[in-house]
Amino acid sequence: MSSVAPQFGKTAVETYKHSGRVPVSGLILSLVVLVPIAVLLGAIYSGAVVWVPFIKLRGLLTCFYGGAIGGIVGTVCRAMKFRSTLFVSLMTLLIVAISYYASWASHQAFVIWRFDGMSDDVTASAIAGFLPQNIYEWASYIHDNGLWAMGKNGNAMSGIGVCVLWAVELLTILGVAWVSRATYGTAPFCENCNQWTQETRELAELPVSPDDPAWQKFAAGDLDAVKRLQVVQNVPQYVELQLAACGTCQESDYVSAVGITLVTDKEGEITKKEDDIVRHLHISRAQRDELQQFAVMMAEAVDAMDEETDEELKPYDPPQET
Numbered sequence: 001m002s003s004v005a006p007q008f009g010k011t012a013v014e015t016y017k018h019s020g021r022v023p024v025s026g027l028i029l030s031l032v033v034l035v036p037i038a039v040l041l042g043a044i045y046s047g048a049v050v051w052v053p054f055i056k057l058r059g060l061l062t063c064f065y066g067g068a069i070g071g072i073v074g075t076v077c078r079a080m081k082f083r084s085t086l087f088v089s090l091m092t093l094l095i096v097a098i099s100y101y102a103s104w105a106s107h108q109a110f111v112i113w114r115f116d117g118m119s120d121d122v123t124a125s126a127i128a129g130f131l132p133q134n135i136y137e138w139a140s141y142i143h144d145n146g147l148w149a150m151g152k153n154g155n156a157m158s159g160i161g162v163c164v165l166w167a168v169e170l171l172t173i174l175g176v177a178w179v180s181r182a183t184y185g186t187a188p189f190c191e192n193c194n195q196w197t198q199e200t201r202e203l204a205e206l207p208v209s210p211d212d213p214a215w216q217k218f219a220a221g222d223l224d225a226v227k228r229l230q231v232v233q234n235v236p237q238y239v240e241l242q243l244a245a246c247g248t249c250q251e252s253d254y255v256s257a258v259g260i261t262l263v264t265d266k267e268g269e270i271t272k273k274e275d276d277i278v279r280h281l282h283i284s285r286a287q288r289d290e291l292q293q294f295a296v297m298m299a300e301a302v303d304a305m306d307e308e309t310d311e312e313l314k315p316y317d318p319p320q321e322t
């Protein structure tokens with residue numbers, strides 16, 4: 001890009017990475033919290049599916065169920081100070097597995113309850129249902145005989161059809177849970193103070209291109225490069241500066257630059273597409289303060305620019321003498 005070779009390479013650049021630490025007490029406590037929730041949610045889901053007669057509503061239930069599991073796992077892993085996205089993912093898989101197992105375990109009991117009414121059989125079936133052998137036999141029974149009246153003529157679905165349905169159901173639960181574990185968040189962790197940093201998402205919205213060559217210098221640690229960015233107007237692109245800072249010490253300050261492209265879909269709805277230019281670049285407290293000042297200045301400049309544009313659009317604006 002430049003004919004002058006840079007003096008400082010990328011080695012000095014330090015971006016945040018999770019330390020990978022998962023506190024043992026946090027791990028145990030998260031299992032103590034999550035396993036009962038998983039069993040309870042699985043049973044509620046199972047009961048709801050037995051009582052809800054509409055296929056579309058069942059699909060919605062499956063999505064809500066997956067979303068609840070993923071959302072709760074992400075939240076608990078954050079509260080228990082997991083600094084490992086791998087562990088958050090593994091925990092999501094484990095809790096989905098436990099919960100889905102519980103939904104199967106309680107299914108037969110709910111079916112007996114619904115069709116034969118509440119009795120001791122329901123309780124017995126709910127307890128025995130947790131044995132793997134009984135789940136296998138129950139699934140085989142449904143596979144061979146069918147259970148739900150899914151077809152238009154009230155035909156029970158069985159055989160390969162019911163297997164496909166189970167596969168789709170499990171994949172839906174897993175998929176939605178996988179996405180919903182994002183409640184874990186993106187903040188860096190301050191290892192000094194044993195706490196999460198606080199994020200400022202929209203510190204500044206810069207009317208510049210994410211492809212501006214100055215960003216490469218910025219990402220390489222030359223923070224002054226933001227002042228050399230070229231302002232571009234009337235394009236559906238801008239760059240958002242984000243900060244993350246420890247509330248206690250001055251050692252965990254980070255800046256991120258995220259390219260935002262506004263995409264208009266066929267229905268005319270605008271969605272934000274985000275691309276990281278640099279994520280969680282470690283900066284000093286002085287540099288953070290400087291960036292905050294810069295953000296204020298930029299905001300004022302952008303406001304002034306917008307006002308100018310508005311004035312140009314006025315139809316009877318007399319020409320200004322300078």
Ligand SMILES: [Zn+2]
Nearest residue numbers: 190193246249
């Ligand atoms: Zn700190």
